[in-house]
Amino acid sequence: MKILLVNPPRSPENKILECAPAEAKHFIHKKLIGPPLGLLTVAAAVKDFDVELIDLKGEYDLHPDGPALAEIMKGYLETIQPDIIGVTFIASEFYAGIEIFRAAKAYNPNILTVAGGLHTVLSLQDFHLPEVDVVCPGQSADMFREVVIAHAQQKSFDHIGGLYINTSEALSPTKPPRAPWNAARENFIMPQRDMLKRWISTYVVGGRPEPVTYLFTSLGCPYECSFCSIWPQFDKRFYQRRLESIIEELKQLDDYKIVRFADANTIVDVNFISQLIDRIHEEGIQKEYVMDIRFDTTVKHPWLIEKMAKAGLKVVICGFESFRDEELKKYNKDSSAGLIEEAIHIFHQNDIMLRGNYVIPNDYTLADFEAMSDYASAHRVVYAGYTILTPMPGTIFYNEIKQDIIDHDLSKYNFFNSVLKTTLPLEQFYESVGKLWLIKKGSDVI
Numbered sequence: 001m002k003i004l005l006v007n008p009p010r011s012p013e014n015k016i017l018e019c020a021p022a023e024a025k026h027f028i029h030k031k032l033i034g035p036p037l038g039l040l041t042v043a044a045a046v047k048d049f050d051v052e053l054i055d056l057k058g059e060y061d062l063h064p065d066g067p068a069l070a071e072i073m074k075g076y077l078e079t080i081q082p083d084i085i086g087v088t089f090i091a092s093e094f095y096a097g098i099e100i101f102r103a104a105k106a107y108n109p110n111i112l113t114v115a116g117g118l119h120t121v122l123s124l125q126d127f128h129l130p131e132v133d134v135v136c137p138g139q140s141a142d143m144f145r146e147v148v149i150a151h152a153q154q155k156s157f158d159h160i161g162g163l164y165i166n167t168s169e170a171l172s173p174t175k176p177p178r179a180p181w182n183a184a185r186e187n188f189i190m191p192q193r194d195m196l197k198r199w200i201s202t203y204v205v206g207g208r209p210e211p212v213t214y215l216f217t218s219l220g221c222p223y224e225c226s227f228c229s230i231w232p233q234f235d236k237r238f239y240q241r242r243l244e245s246i247i248e249e250l251k252q253l254d255d256y257k258i259v260r261f262a263d264a265n266t267i268v269d270v271n272f273i274s275q276l277i278d279r280i281h282e283e284g285i286q287k288e289y290v291m292d293i294r295f296d297t298t299v300k301h302p303w304l305i306e307k308m309a310k311a312g313l314k315v316v317i318c319g320f321e322s323f324r325d326e327e328l329k330k331y332n333k334d335s336s337a338g339l340i341e342e343a344i345h346i347f348h349q350n351d352i353m354l355r356g357n358y359v360i361p362n363d364y365t366l367a368d369f370e371a372m373s374d375y376a377s378a379h380r381v382v383y384a385g386y387t388i389l390t391p392m393p394g395t396i397f398y399n400e401i402k403q404d405i406i407d408h409d410l411s412k413y414n415f416f417n418s419v420l421k422t423t424l425p426l427e428q429f430y431e432s433v434g435k436l437w438l439i440k441k442g443s444d445v446i
Protein backbone atom coordinates (compact mmCIF):
# COMPACT_ATOMS: atom_id res chain seq x y z
CA MET A 1 0.00 0.00 0.00
CA LYS A 2 1.68 3.18 -1.20
CA ILE A 3 0.59 6.43 0.43
CA LEU A 4 1.32 9.90 -0.90
CA LEU A 5 0.68 12.97 1.27
CA VAL A 6 0.73 16.34 -0.44
CA ASN A 7 1.06 19.87 0.91
CA PRO A 8 -0.58 22.07 -1.74
CA PRO A 9 1.10 25.17 -3.14
CA ARG A 10 0.22 28.66 -1.91
CA SER A 11 -2.48 30.72 -3.50
CA PRO A 12 -0.85 33.41 -5.65
CA GLU A 13 -3.63 35.95 -4.94
CA ASN A 14 -2.24 39.05 -3.22
CA LYS A 15 -3.99 42.30 -4.14
CA ILE A 16 -2.27 44.27 -1.38
CA LEU A 17 1.08 43.49 -2.97
CA GLU A 18 -0.18 44.16 -6.49
CA CYS A 19 -1.57 47.61 -5.67
CA ALA A 20 0.98 48.78 -3.11
CA PRO A 21 3.30 51.67 -3.86
CA ALA A 22 6.66 50.42 -5.19
CA GLU A 23 8.59 51.36 -2.03
CA ALA A 24 6.23 49.30 0.19
CA LYS A 25 6.32 46.09 -1.88
CA HIS A 26 9.57 44.90 -0.32
CA PHE A 27 7.99 44.73 3.14
CA ILE A 28 4.72 43.03 2.23
CA HIS A 29 4.39 39.37 3.03
CA LYS A 30 4.78 37.32 -0.10
CA LYS A 31 4.68 33.96 1.55
CA LEU A 32 4.77 32.26 4.89
CA ILE A 33 7.23 29.44 5.12
CA GLY A 34 7.43 26.39 7.29
CA PRO A 35 6.91 22.66 7.22
CA PRO A 36 3.37 21.24 7.16
CA LEU A 37 3.13 20.06 10.76
CA GLY A 38 -0.30 18.45 10.32
CA LEU A 39 0.82 16.27 7.41
CA LEU A 40 4.00 15.29 9.27
CA THR A 41 1.77 14.01 12.06
CA VAL A 42 -0.42 12.10 9.63
CA ALA A 43 2.70 10.64 8.01
CA ALA A 44 3.95 9.47 11.42
CA ALA A 45 0.64 7.68 12.05
CA VAL A 46 1.19 5.46 8.99
CA LYS A 47 4.96 5.20 9.09
CA ASP A 48 4.86 1.40 9.05
CA PHE A 49 3.40 1.68 5.54
CA ASP A 50 5.21 2.92 2.44
CA VAL A 51 4.55 6.65 2.79
CA GLU A 52 5.92 9.70 1.01
CA LEU A 53 5.23 13.38 1.63
CA ILE A 54 5.70 16.12 -0.91
CA ASP A 55 5.71 19.77 0.02
CA LEU A 56 4.68 21.72 -3.05
CA LYS A 57 5.22 25.04 -1.26
CA GLY A 58 8.81 24.00 -0.71
CA GLU A 59 9.02 22.65 -4.25
CA TYR A 60 7.96 25.98 -5.79
CA ASP A 61 10.36 27.77 -3.43
CA LEU A 62 13.19 25.60 -4.80
CA HIS A 63 11.98 26.01 -8.39
CA PRO A 64 9.76 29.10 -8.68
CA ASP A 65 9.44 28.59 -12.43
CA GLY A 66 8.71 24.89 -12.12
CA PRO A 67 5.97 23.28 -14.17
CA ALA A 68 2.27 23.88 -13.52
CA LEU A 69 0.63 21.95 -10.69
CA ALA A 70 -1.01 19.24 -12.85
CA GLU A 71 2.30 18.55 -14.56
CA ILE A 72 4.31 18.39 -11.32
CA MET A 73 1.74 15.98 -9.93
CA LYS A 74 1.89 13.81 -13.03
CA GLY A 75 5.64 13.44 -12.52
CA TYR A 76 5.24 12.46 -8.87
CA LEU A 77 2.36 10.10 -9.63
CA GLU A 78 4.43 8.31 -12.25
CA THR A 79 7.37 7.79 -9.92
CA ILE A 80 5.50 7.08 -6.70
CA GLN A 81 2.49 5.15 -8.06
CA PRO A 82 0.36 5.76 -4.96
CA ASP A 83 -2.72 3.79 -3.96
CA ILE A 84 -3.87 6.55 -1.62
CA ILE A 85 -3.33 10.29 -1.80
CA GLY A 86 -3.98 12.62 1.15
CA VAL A 87 -4.03 16.41 0.96
CA THR A 88 -4.20 19.02 3.73
CA PHE A 89 -6.62 21.91 3.20
CA ILE A 90 -6.93 25.52 4.32
CA ALA A 91 -9.37 27.88 2.62
CA SER A 92 -7.04 29.65 0.20
CA GLU A 93 -5.45 26.39 -0.98
CA PHE A 94 -8.75 24.60 -1.56
CA TYR A 95 -8.68 24.71 -5.38
CA ALA A 96 -5.03 23.66 -5.53
CA GLY A 97 -5.81 20.70 -3.26
CA ILE A 98 -8.73 19.67 -5.45
CA GLU A 99 -6.54 20.02 -8.53
CA ILE A 100 -4.10 17.57 -6.94
CA PHE A 101 -6.94 15.07 -6.48
CA ARG A 102 -8.07 15.70 -10.06
CA ALA A 103 -4.56 14.97 -11.33
CA ALA A 104 -4.50 11.76 -9.29
CA LYS A 105 -7.86 10.59 -10.62
CA ALA A 106 -6.85 11.47 -14.18
CA TYR A 107 -3.68 9.43 -13.77
CA ASN A 108 -5.40 6.47 -12.16
CA PRO A 109 -9.09 6.58 -11.15
CA ASN A 110 -8.42 3.85 -8.57
CA ILE A 111 -6.28 6.09 -6.40
CA LEU A 112 -8.19 6.79 -3.19
CA THR A 113 -8.32 10.53 -2.47
CA VAL A 114 -8.52 11.61 1.19
CA ALA A 115 -9.01 15.20 2.33
CA GLY A 116 -8.04 16.48 5.78
CA GLY A 117 -7.12 19.67 7.60
CA LEU A 118 -8.77 22.84 8.88
CA HIS A 119 -11.01 23.55 5.89
CA THR A 120 -12.59 20.09 6.09
CA VAL A 121 -13.79 21.01 9.60
CA LEU A 122 -14.93 24.54 8.84
CA SER A 123 -16.44 24.02 5.41
CA LEU A 124 -17.15 20.34 4.96
CA GLN A 125 -19.79 20.86 2.29
CA ASP A 126 -17.16 22.20 -0.14
CA PHE A 127 -15.75 18.68 -0.45
CA HIS A 128 -18.78 17.18 -2.09
CA LEU A 129 -16.94 16.92 -5.38
CA PRO A 130 -16.30 13.97 -7.67
CA GLU A 131 -12.52 14.19 -7.08
CA VAL A 132 -12.91 13.53 -3.34
CA ASP A 133 -13.47 9.99 -2.04
CA VAL A 134 -13.16 10.39 1.72
CA VAL A 135 -13.00 13.32 4.15
CA CYS A 136 -11.32 12.98 7.57
CA PRO A 137 -12.19 16.13 9.51
CA GLY A 138 -10.54 17.02 12.81
CA GLN A 139 -7.32 15.76 14.35
CA SER A 140 -7.69 12.67 12.27
CA ALA A 141 -4.35 10.88 11.95
CA ASP A 142 -5.93 7.82 13.60
CA MET A 143 -8.86 7.85 11.19
CA PHE A 144 -6.48 8.08 8.26
CA ARG A 145 -4.60 5.06 9.56
CA GLU A 146 -7.82 3.08 9.76
CA VAL A 147 -8.71 4.12 6.21
CA VAL A 148 -5.32 2.92 5.00
CA ILE A 149 -5.69 -0.42 6.76
CA ALA A 150 -9.24 -0.94 5.47
CA HIS A 151 -8.18 0.01 1.94
CA ALA A 152 -5.25 -2.41 2.05
CA GLN A 153 -7.65 -5.16 3.12
CA GLN A 154 -10.18 -4.09 0.47
CA LYS A 155 -12.78 -3.48 3.15
CA SER A 156 -15.38 -0.72 3.30
CA PHE A 157 -14.87 2.28 5.58
CA ASP A 158 -18.27 2.09 7.24
CA HIS A 159 -16.86 0.90 10.55
CA ILE A 160 -14.54 3.93 10.92
CA GLY A 161 -16.16 6.62 13.08
CA GLY A 162 -16.02 10.31 12.12
CA LEU A 163 -15.41 9.86 8.39
CA TYR A 164 -17.39 11.27 5.48
CA ILE A 165 -17.64 9.12 2.41
CA ASN A 166 -18.49 10.78 -0.85
CA THR A 167 -21.46 9.53 -2.80
CA SER A 168 -23.08 11.20 -5.78
CA GLU A 169 -25.89 12.48 -3.50
CA ALA A 170 -23.95 13.74 -0.50
CA LEU A 171 -21.00 13.47 1.80
CA SER A 172 -22.25 10.69 3.96
CA PRO A 173 -21.06 10.37 7.58
CA THR A 174 -20.13 6.92 8.81
CA LYS A 175 -22.36 5.55 11.56
CA PRO A 176 -20.02 4.77 14.48
CA PRO A 177 -19.28 7.78 16.68
CA ARG A 178 -15.81 9.27 16.48
CA ALA A 179 -13.66 7.50 19.09
CA PRO A 180 -12.21 9.84 21.76
CA TRP A 181 -8.88 11.20 20.50
CA ASN A 182 -6.79 13.84 22.23
CA ALA A 183 -4.10 14.79 19.73
CA ALA A 184 -2.35 17.02 22.27
CA ARG A 185 -2.13 14.57 25.13
CA GLU A 186 -2.54 10.80 25.32
CA ASN A 187 -2.82 10.49 21.52
CA PHE A 188 -0.01 12.88 20.64
CA ILE A 189 2.01 11.66 17.66
CA MET A 190 5.56 12.87 17.14
CA PRO A 191 5.76 14.52 13.68
CA GLN A 192 7.88 12.64 11.13
CA ARG A 193 10.19 15.55 10.28
CA ASP A 194 12.75 13.52 8.34
CA MET A 195 10.29 13.28 5.43
CA LEU A 196 11.01 16.88 4.45
CA LYS A 197 14.77 16.78 3.92
CA ARG A 198 14.44 17.79 0.26
CA TRP A 199 12.82 21.13 1.18
CA ILE A 200 14.60 21.92 4.45
CA SER A 201 16.68 24.67 2.84
CA THR A 202 13.47 26.53 2.02
CA TYR A 203 12.29 26.72 5.64
CA VAL A 204 14.20 29.90 6.43
CA VAL A 205 13.02 33.29 7.71
CA GLY A 206 14.30 36.80 8.32
CA GLY A 207 17.43 36.38 6.21
CA ARG A 208 18.75 33.71 8.59
CA PRO A 209 20.46 30.67 7.05
CA GLU A 210 19.23 28.12 9.61
CA PRO A 211 16.01 26.21 8.91
CA VAL A 212 12.96 26.69 11.11
CA THR A 213 10.61 24.01 12.28
CA TYR A 214 7.16 24.20 13.84
CA LEU A 215 6.06 22.58 17.08
CA PHE A 216 2.79 22.95 18.97
CA THR A 217 2.53 23.18 22.76
CA SER A 218 -1.26 23.40 22.63
CA LEU A 219 -4.17 22.96 20.26
CA GLY A 220 -7.21 25.23 20.11
CA CYS A 221 -7.78 28.50 21.94
CA PRO A 222 -9.85 29.65 24.92
CA TYR A 223 -10.61 33.02 23.27
CA GLU A 224 -13.33 33.49 20.68
CA CYS A 225 -12.28 36.25 18.28
CA SER A 226 -15.01 36.50 15.68
CA PHE A 227 -12.70 36.34 12.65
CA CYS A 228 -10.52 33.47 13.83
CA SER A 229 -10.63 29.92 12.42
CA ILE A 230 -8.73 28.22 15.21
CA TRP A 231 -11.25 28.03 18.03
CA PRO A 232 -14.06 26.85 15.70
CA GLN A 233 -11.66 24.16 14.44
CA PHE A 234 -11.39 22.87 18.00
CA ASP A 235 -14.98 23.50 19.02
CA LYS A 236 -13.93 26.19 21.53
CA ARG A 237 -11.70 23.76 23.42
CA PHE A 238 -8.12 24.28 24.48
CA TYR A 239 -5.73 21.34 24.82
CA GLN A 240 -2.39 21.81 26.55
CA ARG A 241 0.28 19.31 25.67
CA ARG A 242 2.18 17.45 28.39
CA LEU A 243 5.28 19.29 29.45
CA GLU A 244 7.68 16.37 29.14
CA SER A 245 6.35 15.53 25.70
CA ILE A 246 7.31 19.03 24.52
CA ILE A 247 10.77 18.68 26.09
CA GLU A 248 11.21 15.32 24.38
CA GLU A 249 10.29 16.85 21.03
CA LEU A 250 12.61 19.84 21.50
CA LYS A 251 15.45 17.46 22.30
CA GLN A 252 14.94 15.75 18.95
CA LEU A 253 15.31 18.93 16.93
CA ASP A 254 19.05 18.83 16.29
CA ASP A 255 18.59 20.02 12.71
CA TYR A 256 16.79 23.16 13.82
CA LYS A 257 18.14 26.15 15.68
CA ILE A 258 14.90 28.13 15.32
CA VAL A 259 11.61 26.73 16.56
CA ARG A 260 8.31 28.40 15.76
CA PHE A 261 5.56 27.47 18.18
CA ALA A 262 2.41 26.82 16.15
CA ASP A 263 0.00 27.60 18.98
CA ALA A 264 -2.87 30.04 18.63
CA ASN A 265 -1.57 31.58 21.87
CA THR A 266 1.46 30.09 23.54
CA ILE A 267 0.76 31.63 26.95
CA VAL A 268 -2.62 30.50 28.17
CA ASP A 269 -1.60 28.67 31.34
CA VAL A 270 1.03 30.96 32.85
CA ASN A 271 2.37 28.37 35.31
CA PHE A 272 2.68 25.75 32.62
CA ILE A 273 4.77 28.00 30.38
CA SER A 274 6.90 29.14 33.29
CA GLN A 275 7.61 25.50 34.13
CA LEU A 276 8.31 24.73 30.48
CA ILE A 277 10.94 27.46 30.43
CA ASP A 278 12.48 26.06 33.63
CA ARG A 279 12.69 22.62 32.06
CA ILE A 280 14.18 24.02 28.83
CA HIS A 281 16.79 25.68 30.98
CA GLU A 282 17.45 22.56 33.08
CA GLU A 283 17.88 20.44 29.96
CA GLY A 284 20.30 22.98 28.47
CA ILE A 285 18.19 23.23 25.30
CA GLN A 286 19.50 26.17 23.33
CA LYS A 287 17.23 27.36 20.58
CA GLU A 288 15.66 30.54 19.36
CA TYR A 289 11.91 30.68 19.61
CA VAL A 290 9.14 32.38 17.69
CA MET A 291 5.74 32.46 19.39
CA ASP A 292 2.29 34.01 19.27
CA ILE A 293 1.57 35.91 22.48
CA ARG A 294 -1.38 38.19 23.23
CA PHE A 295 -0.68 41.80 24.15
CA ASP A 296 -2.91 41.73 27.25
CA THR A 297 -1.17 38.59 28.53
CA THR A 298 2.15 40.37 28.04
CA VAL A 299 1.06 43.33 30.11
CA LYS A 300 -0.30 41.05 32.85
CA HIS A 301 2.85 38.94 33.12
CA PRO A 302 5.91 40.96 32.11
CA TRP A 303 8.14 38.78 34.32
CA LEU A 304 7.25 35.77 32.19
CA ILE A 305 8.21 37.57 28.98
CA GLU A 306 11.53 38.46 30.56
CA LYS A 307 12.06 34.86 31.62
CA MET A 308 11.16 33.60 28.13
CA ALA A 309 13.48 36.12 26.47
CA LYS A 310 16.35 34.82 28.61
CA ALA A 311 15.52 31.28 27.47
CA GLY A 312 15.66 32.20 23.77
CA LEU A 313 12.39 33.90 22.83
CA LYS A 314 13.41 36.11 19.90
CA VAL A 315 10.34 36.90 17.83
CA VAL A 316 6.76 37.37 19.00
CA ILE A 317 3.76 37.60 16.74
CA CYS A 318 1.08 39.67 18.37
CA GLY A 319 -2.39 40.25 16.95
CA PHE A 320 -3.02 43.92 17.73
CA GLU A 321 -5.97 43.77 15.32
CA SER A 322 -7.04 47.37 15.98
CA PHE A 323 -6.09 50.55 17.78
CA ARG A 324 -9.76 51.21 18.57
CA ASP A 325 -11.65 49.63 21.43
CA GLU A 326 -14.93 49.58 19.55
CA GLU A 327 -13.35 47.53 16.76
CA LEU A 328 -11.72 45.12 19.23
CA LYS A 329 -15.14 44.71 20.81
CA LYS A 330 -16.69 43.98 17.45
CA TYR A 331 -14.05 41.30 16.88
CA ASN A 332 -14.71 39.89 20.38
CA LYS A 333 -10.99 40.24 21.10
CA ASP A 334 -11.67 40.55 24.83
CA SER A 335 -8.94 43.11 25.29
CA SER A 336 -8.35 46.82 25.28
CA ALA A 337 -6.28 48.77 22.74
CA GLY A 338 -4.80 50.84 25.56
CA LEU A 339 -2.60 47.86 26.45
CA ILE A 340 -0.83 47.66 23.08
CA GLU A 341 1.61 50.45 23.89
CA GLU A 342 2.72 48.83 27.15
CA ALA A 343 3.09 45.43 25.52
CA ILE A 344 5.31 46.91 22.79
CA HIS A 345 7.43 48.47 25.49
CA ILE A 346 7.80 45.15 27.35
CA PHE A 347 8.82 43.27 24.22
CA HIS A 348 11.31 45.92 23.16
CA GLN A 349 12.80 46.10 26.66
CA ASN A 350 13.51 42.39 26.37
CA ASP A 351 15.06 42.70 22.89
CA ILE A 352 12.26 40.69 21.37
CA MET A 353 11.53 41.42 17.74
CA LEU A 354 7.85 42.10 17.54
CA ARG A 355 5.54 41.43 14.64
CA GLY A 356 2.41 43.42 15.40
CA ASN A 357 -0.48 42.56 13.12
CA TYR A 358 -3.40 44.86 12.41
CA VAL A 359 -6.50 43.79 10.52
CA ILE A 360 -8.02 46.37 8.21
CA PRO A 361 -11.82 46.26 7.80
CA ASN A 362 -13.46 46.85 4.43
CA ASP A 363 -15.31 49.96 5.60
CA TYR A 364 -12.18 52.03 6.29
CA THR A 365 -12.34 55.52 4.81
CA LEU A 366 -9.35 57.74 4.09
CA ALA A 367 -9.82 59.28 7.55
CA ASP A 368 -9.64 55.81 9.14
CA PHE A 369 -6.48 55.01 7.20
CA GLU A 370 -4.99 58.27 8.38
CA ALA A 371 -5.86 57.51 12.01
CA MET A 372 -4.44 53.98 11.63
CA SER A 373 -1.29 55.38 10.09
CA ASP A 374 -0.88 57.95 12.88
CA TYR A 375 -1.30 55.29 15.54
CA ALA A 376 1.06 52.78 13.93
CA SER A 377 3.66 55.51 13.34
CA ALA A 378 3.55 56.44 17.01
CA HIS A 379 3.75 52.76 18.07
CA ARG A 380 6.31 51.28 15.76
CA VAL A 381 7.27 47.64 15.90
CA VAL A 382 10.11 45.83 14.16
CA TYR A 383 7.89 43.95 11.75
CA ALA A 384 4.38 45.27 11.25
CA GLY A 385 1.69 43.45 9.32
CA TYR A 386 -1.48 44.99 7.90
CA THR A 387 -3.86 42.44 6.47
CA ILE A 388 -7.50 42.52 5.46
CA LEU A 389 -10.32 41.43 7.77
CA THR A 390 -11.55 38.34 5.91
CA PRO A 391 -14.63 36.22 6.61
CA MET A 392 -13.03 32.78 6.61
CA PRO A 393 -15.73 30.16 5.94
CA GLY A 394 -16.92 28.57 9.16
CA THR A 395 -16.10 31.53 11.42
CA ILE A 396 -18.53 33.69 13.39
CA PHE A 397 -17.58 36.66 11.25
CA TYR A 398 -18.43 34.70 8.10
CA ASN A 399 -21.89 33.94 9.45
CA GLU A 400 -22.42 37.55 10.48
CA ILE A 401 -21.49 38.96 7.09
CA LYS A 402 -22.06 36.24 4.52
CA GLN A 403 -24.84 38.13 2.72
CA ASP A 404 -22.33 40.92 1.99
CA ILE A 405 -19.62 38.72 0.49
CA ILE A 406 -19.08 39.70 -3.12
CA ASP A 407 -16.22 37.36 -3.94
CA HIS A 408 -16.48 33.65 -3.19
CA ASP A 409 -13.22 32.71 -4.87
CA LEU A 410 -11.54 30.79 -2.03
CA SER A 411 -8.04 31.41 -3.36
CA LYS A 412 -8.52 35.00 -2.19
CA TYR A 413 -9.20 33.97 1.42
CA ASN A 414 -5.65 34.47 2.67
CA PHE A 415 -5.96 37.94 4.28
CA PHE A 416 -4.42 39.74 1.29
CA ASN A 417 -7.59 40.34 -0.71
CA SER A 418 -10.92 41.93 0.06
CA VAL A 419 -13.91 39.70 -0.55
CA LEU A 420 -16.36 42.31 0.80
CA LYS A 421 -17.40 45.57 -0.81
CA THR A 422 -15.04 48.30 0.33
CA THR A 423 -16.13 51.84 1.20
CA LEU A 424 -13.19 53.28 -0.71
CA PRO A 425 -12.80 52.44 -4.39
CA LEU A 426 -11.17 49.00 -4.39
CA GLU A 427 -7.79 49.98 -5.88
CA GLN A 428 -7.52 52.88 -3.45
CA PHE A 429 -8.36 50.60 -0.54
CA TYR A 430 -5.60 48.15 -1.50
CA GLU A 431 -3.14 50.92 -2.14
CA SER A 432 -3.91 52.43 1.27
CA VAL A 433 -3.39 49.05 2.98
CA GLY A 434 -0.16 48.57 1.01
CA LYS A 435 1.14 51.96 2.11
CA LEU A 436 0.70 51.03 5.77
CA TRP A 437 3.35 48.31 5.40
CA LEU A 438 5.96 51.09 5.29
CA ILE A 439 5.20 51.92 8.92
CA LYS A 440 7.54 49.83 11.01
CA LYS A 441 10.56 50.18 13.18
CA GLY A 442 13.30 48.39 11.27
CA SER A 443 14.25 47.69 7.72
CA ASP A 444 14.05 43.92 8.00
CA VAL A 445 11.49 41.70 6.38
CA ILE A 446 10.20 38.63 8.15
Ligand code: B12
Nearest residue numbers: 031032033034037038086088090091116117139144263264
Ligand atom coordinates in the same frame (compact mmCIF):
# COMPACT_ATOMS: atom_id res chain seq x y z
C1 B12 B 1 1.87 25.89 10.68
C2 B12 B 1 0.97 26.85 9.94
C3 B12 B 1 1.34 27.19 8.66
C4 B12 B 1 2.59 26.63 7.97
C5 B12 B 1 2.42 25.24 7.40
C6 B12 B 1 1.10 25.06 6.66
C7 B12 B 1 1.29 24.25 5.41
N1 B12 B 1 0.35 23.37 5.13
O1 B12 B 1 2.22 24.40 4.69
C8 B12 B 1 2.88 27.74 6.90
C9 B12 B 1 3.87 28.69 7.48
C10 B12 B 1 3.36 27.28 5.55
C11 B12 B 1 1.50 28.42 6.83
C12 B12 B 1 1.18 29.27 5.82
C13 B12 B 1 -0.03 29.96 5.74
N2 B12 B 1 -1.05 29.90 6.57
CO1 B12 B 1 -0.98 28.86 8.14
N3 B12 B 1 -0.97 28.20 9.93
C14 B12 B 1 -0.18 27.40 10.56
C15 B12 B 1 -0.61 27.30 12.03
C16 B12 B 1 0.24 28.30 12.82
C17 B12 B 1 -0.51 25.96 12.70
C18 B12 B 1 -1.19 24.80 11.98
C19 B12 B 1 -0.72 23.53 12.63
O2 B12 B 1 0.35 23.06 12.33
N4 B12 B 1 -1.47 22.98 13.57
C20 B12 B 1 -1.09 21.76 14.26
C21 B12 B 1 -1.38 20.55 13.36
C22 B12 B 1 -0.95 19.27 14.06
O3 B12 B 1 -2.78 20.53 13.15
P1 B12 B 1 -3.44 20.55 11.70
O4 B12 B 1 -2.63 21.30 10.73
O5 B12 B 1 -4.86 20.94 11.87
O6 B12 B 1 -3.37 19.01 11.27
C23 B12 B 1 -4.14 18.00 11.93
C24 B12 B 1 -5.56 17.82 11.36
O7 B12 B 1 -6.10 18.97 10.75
C25 B12 B 1 -5.45 16.66 10.43
N5 B12 B 1 -4.99 16.89 9.05
C26 B12 B 1 -4.36 17.94 8.51
N6 B12 B 1 -4.09 17.69 7.22
C27 B12 B 1 -4.53 16.46 6.94
C28 B12 B 1 -4.51 15.72 5.76
C29 B12 B 1 -5.08 14.45 5.76
C30 B12 B 1 -5.04 13.64 4.52
C31 B12 B 1 -5.67 13.92 6.93
C32 B12 B 1 -6.29 12.58 6.93
C33 B12 B 1 -5.69 14.68 8.12
C34 B12 B 1 -5.12 15.93 8.11
O8 B12 B 1 -4.52 15.85 11.09
C35 B12 B 1 -3.47 16.66 11.63
C36 B12 B 1 -2.87 15.98 12.82
O9 B12 B 1 -3.81 15.82 13.86
C37 B12 B 1 -2.11 27.76 11.93
C38 B12 B 1 -2.63 28.51 13.16
C39 B12 B 1 -2.91 27.58 14.30
N7 B12 B 1 -2.40 27.90 15.46
O10 B12 B 1 -3.57 26.56 14.14
C40 B12 B 1 -2.09 28.67 10.70
C41 B12 B 1 -3.30 28.68 9.79
C42 B12 B 1 -3.71 27.26 9.49
N8 B12 B 1 -2.76 29.31 8.53
C43 B12 B 1 -3.57 30.09 8.00
C44 B12 B 1 -3.27 30.88 6.84
C45 B12 B 1 -4.35 31.83 6.37
C46 B12 B 1 -2.06 30.76 6.20
C47 B12 B 1 -1.60 31.60 5.01
C48 B12 B 1 -2.61 31.68 3.86
C49 B12 B 1 -1.24 32.97 5.55
C50 B12 B 1 -0.85 34.01 4.53
N9 B12 B 1 -1.64 35.04 4.47
O11 B12 B 1 0.10 33.88 3.83
C51 B12 B 1 -0.30 30.87 4.59
C52 B12 B 1 -0.47 30.04 3.30
C53 B12 B 1 0.71 30.04 2.44
C54 B12 B 1 1.24 31.40 2.11
N10 B12 B 1 0.46 32.27 1.51
O12 B12 B 1 2.35 31.64 2.40
C55 B12 B 1 -4.91 30.15 8.69
C56 B12 B 1 -5.96 29.35 7.95
C57 B12 B 1 -7.31 30.04 7.93
C58 B12 B 1 -8.28 29.35 7.02
N11 B12 B 1 -9.51 29.21 7.48
O13 B12 B 1 -7.96 28.98 5.92
C59 B12 B 1 -4.50 29.64 10.14
C60 B12 B 1 -5.61 28.93 10.90
C61 B12 B 1 -3.99 30.89 10.89
C62 B12 B 1 -5.06 31.84 11.33
N12 B12 B 1 -4.89 32.43 12.48
O14 B12 B 1 -6.04 32.12 10.70
N13 B12 B 1 0.73 28.13 7.85
